[in-house]
Amino acid sequence: MTKELLKELDQSSKSARFKRKIISHFIEKGPSTINELAKVLNLSIPTINKFVSDLIERGAAKVYGKQETSGGRYPLLYGLDPEAGYFVGADVKFNMVNIGIVDFTGEIKETFYDIPFVLENSQEKMDELCRIILDTINNAGYSADNILNVNINLPGRINPETGFSYTFFNFQQELPLTALLSERLGLSVTIDNDTRGMAYGEYTHGCASVAKARNLLYLNLSWGLGLGIILDGKVYLGKSGFSGEFGHISAFDNQLLCHCGKKGCLETEVSGKAMQRILVERIKAGEISVLSQKVLAGEDLTFDEIIQATIGEDMLCLEVLTEMGNKLGKQVATLINLFNPECVVIGGALSLTGDFLTQSVQNVVRTHSLSLVNRDTKILAACLGERSGVIGACMLARTRRFC
Numbered sequence: 001m002t003k004e005l006l007k008e009l010d011q012s013s014k015s016a017r018f019k020r021k022i023i024s025h026f027i028e029k030g031p032s033t034i035n036e037l038a039k040v041l042n043l044s045i046p047t048i049n050k051f052v053s054d055l056i057e058r059g060a061a062k063v064y065g066k067q068e069t070s071g072g073r074y075p076l077l078y079g080l081d082p083e084a085g086y087f088v089g090a091d092v093k094f095n096m097v098n099i100g101i102v103d104f105t106g107e108i109k110e111t112f113y114d115i116p117f118v119l120e121n122s123q124e125k126m127d128e129l130c131r132i133i134l135d136t137i138n139n140a141g142y143s144a145d146n147i148l149n150v151n152i153n154l155p156g157r158i159n160p161e162t163g164f165s166y167t168f169f170n171f172q173q174e175l176p177l178t179a180l181l182s183e184r185l186g187l188s189v190t191i192d193n194d195t196r197g198m199a200y201g202e203y204t205h206g207c208a209s210v211a212k213a214r215n216l217l218y219l220n221l222s223w224g225l226g227l228g229i230i231l232d233g234k235v236y237l238g239k240s241g242f243s244g245e246f247g248h249i250s251a252f253d254n255q256l257l258c259h260c261g262k263k264g265c266l267e268t269e270v271s272g273k274a275m276q277r278i279l280v281e282r283i284k285a286g287e288i289s290v291l292s293q294k295v296l297a298g299e300d301l302t303f304d305e306i307i308q309a310t311i312g313e314d315m316l317c318l319e320v321l322t323e324m325g326n327k328l329g330k331q332v333a334t335l336i337n338l339f340n341p342e343c344v345v346i347g348g349a350l351s352l353t354g355d356f357l358t359q360s361v362q363n364v365v366r367t368h369s370l371s372l373v374n375r376d377t378k379i380l381a382a383c384l385g386e387r388s389g390v391i392g393a394c395m396l397a398r399t400r401r402f403c
Contacts (some may be wrong), residue, residue, distance in 0.1 A: 199228025329364025
């Protein structure tokens with residue numbers, strides 16, 4: 001794609017708007033005919049021909065061949081040129097960063113997992129993250145001139161539309177984080193919340209993609225509890241970009257203080273942090289687990305150790321996980337009654353423990369949601385695992401640049 005075309009697409013002219021809409025249609029629907037584009041955009045065939053021809057001439061689109069029909073002339077299919085440019089997605093965790101690169105059609109070209117990085121709210125850590133991203137692009141053999149956008153997924157509260165992060169790298173509050181990152185990287189940059197990135201990864205390449213779901217609720221059950229919402233194929237942000245604070249609904253009268261500063265949040269009983277607290281309490285009360293020796297010795301119990309013990313079918317861990325699934329199921333039933341989605345995907349680190357969590361959620365949902373509503377909703381375990389975040393970041397880099 002030529003630099004002149006990129007500059008034009010960033011303008012607000014009528015021609016630029018329609019060309020972006022054509023690219024957006026190709027991103028969402030894939031190769032299409034001129035007639036299909038004309039109907040969707042409500043433009044004349046000659047006008048669509050002119051726009052598509054210009055996109056082809058300037059390296060953004062190509063002819064994919066003829067569409068098979070039952071009779072008559074075979075119309076040509078047009079779509080995105082894979083080599084028109086590339087997009088980078090960075091999924092930032094608390095102790096690592098995963099980075100991926102996709103081409104213009106969204107095909108995954110490179111993925112790099114478990115790059116060491118400790119997330120802290122400091123200028124030094126932001127600079128280090130930028131160095132990691134640039135080094136990864138260079139080491140993979142890609143020129144910065146061909147990178148059309150970088151999307152970075154971060155934990156915490158983020159407004160993708162304004163580009164502000166309110167949790168990490170928020171030390172220069174007069175400027176959006178996207179502006180700071182763009183200046184540091186020398187590239188176009190967008191940001192989003194990590195749970196929404198994971199949700200979008202499952203939507204585009206995971207179990208929701210297989211189910212062809214357009215309406216998806218994604219539960220990120222890890223150390224905390226988050227919710228990603230996709231409605232009619234679009235990531236739902238809310239007014240300020242703070243949608244999905246599912247873990248902080250008031251669900252219990254337990255007087256447990258949540259890290260958000262309030263008491264009784266769902267996350268205080270349903271999360272990795274809650275599971276750690278409950279296991280320690282029950283082991284100290286005399287119940288037996290493979291984790292007992294470490295807890296009784298006064299050593300800290302890590303989240304990874306809890307997950308591994310659960311995967312190993314430790315009975316106490318499975319019992320606690322099932323109880324958490326029952327509590328979660330009641331709240332998921334409410335979500336299903338509200339949103340009537342095609343599927344609810346249970347992801348995050350705790351989803352790696354097998355079917356125990358999913359099955360307990362399913363059983364409770366059937367009891368507490370309307371049968372007319374829940375019969376159209378599938379409750380699925382996420383299938384991408386740790387890949388969901390970086391795949392979602394890559395796909396968001398593409399859609400946020402042109403859609």
